[in-house]
Amino acid sequence: MFDRLYTPSVWSEMERLQREMNRLFNAFSPGWMRPAPCFPAVNVWANEEGQVVTAELPGVKMDDLDISVVNDTLTISGKRETAEPAGNGKYHRQERECGSFSRTISLPYPVDADKVEAVMEEGVLRITLPRAEADKPRKITVKSA
Amino acid sequence: MSKEIEVKKKQEIAPAEGQERARDRSLFVPLADIYETDDSVYVAADMPGVNENSVDITLDKNVLTIRGEVDAVAPQGYRPVYLEYGVGDYERKFVLSNEIDREKIEASVKDGVLSLKLPKVGPAIARKITVKKG
Known part of the structure; x- marks a missing residue:
């Protein structure tokens, strides 16, 4: 009855899910993938000192990118231009989209705007946003009376 | 706008x-554009995180395979x-429908986009076949 060869596809789907979950937990525990509401999808990382935001923006030039920070709000906007192909031919498939984009993200901590660094490498944007000094946790020493 | x-x-x-990959990584399908002119086929693929050393392109008969390894860590x-x-x-x-001149393939990676130019062999001969009524 339960011969694995004839098990319904539900099983393989379950196995796939399980594999996926294991991998996710191994790679990025305890994070969980959420659907991106708009372009570009971002990953946000944090520690007590600050946060890092990464986004995949292949084909976007640094000059076409605009990054702004106000307190704990980060806005990434820009455009991706079409590289005009040579000669007059035709597209067999066109999956890579061009156009403008703008995304605003609420960060875990307010940011020290002067110390924000953005690097674009191989189509991957990485923004390092140090936590504002005033927001950092303070160690309180308890004096003996 | x-x-x-x-x-x-x-x-x-x-x-x-029942198979496992040698590399313990996810594998994704890159979004691509394919454009064809009279003498060449152009392929562009979004592969953020890939550079010229981590990309691998093979053309076996008429099957073009593009691979890119990304080692970005958290x-x-x-x-x-x-x-x-x-x-x-x-x-x-x-799967390419044209015969490609392998010696003249050009490939480059810029800003995470792989661009390929695959020149076709010889001049394109367009031939129309008329079907006669039997």
């Missing part, structure tokens, strides 16, 4: 039943708080 780019979820390739000393995309390798195969 140009149109807004829509967000697309990265399409992941699951390993075949930022050191940070914990993930909000994740929307996965990072991993890329792979995609295309």
Whole structure:
């Protein structure tokens, strides 16, 4: 009855899910993938000192990118231009989209705007946003009376 | 005002039943454009995180395979708080309908986009076949 060869596809789907979950937990525990509401999808990382935001923006030039920070709000906007192909031919498939984009993200901590660094490498944007000094946790020493 | 780019979820390739990949990484399908002119086929693929050393292109008969390895790791000393995309390798195969001049293939990677120029062999001969009524 339960011969694995004839098990319904539900099983393989379950196995796939399980594999996926294991991998996710191994790679990025305890994070969980959420659907991106708009372009570009971002990953946000944090520690007590600050946060890092990464986004995949292949084909976007640094000059076409605009990054702004106000307190704990980060806005990434820009455009991706079409590289005009040579000669007059035709597209067999066109999956890579061009156009403008703008995304605003609420960060875990307010940011020290002067110390924000953005690097674009191989189509991957990485923004390092140090936590504002005033927001950092303070160690309180308890004096003996 | 140009149109807004829509967000697309990265399409992941699951390993075949009972198989495991040598590299412990996810595998994604890169989004691609294919454009054909009279003398060449152009392929552009979005492969963020890939550079000229980590990309691998093979043309076996008329099957073009593009692969890219991404070794990006999580930022050191940070914990993930909000994740929307996965990072991993890329792979995609295309069956080309034209014969390609292998010696003249040009490939480059810039800003995470792989660009390929695949020149066709000889001049394109267009021949129309008329079907006669029997």
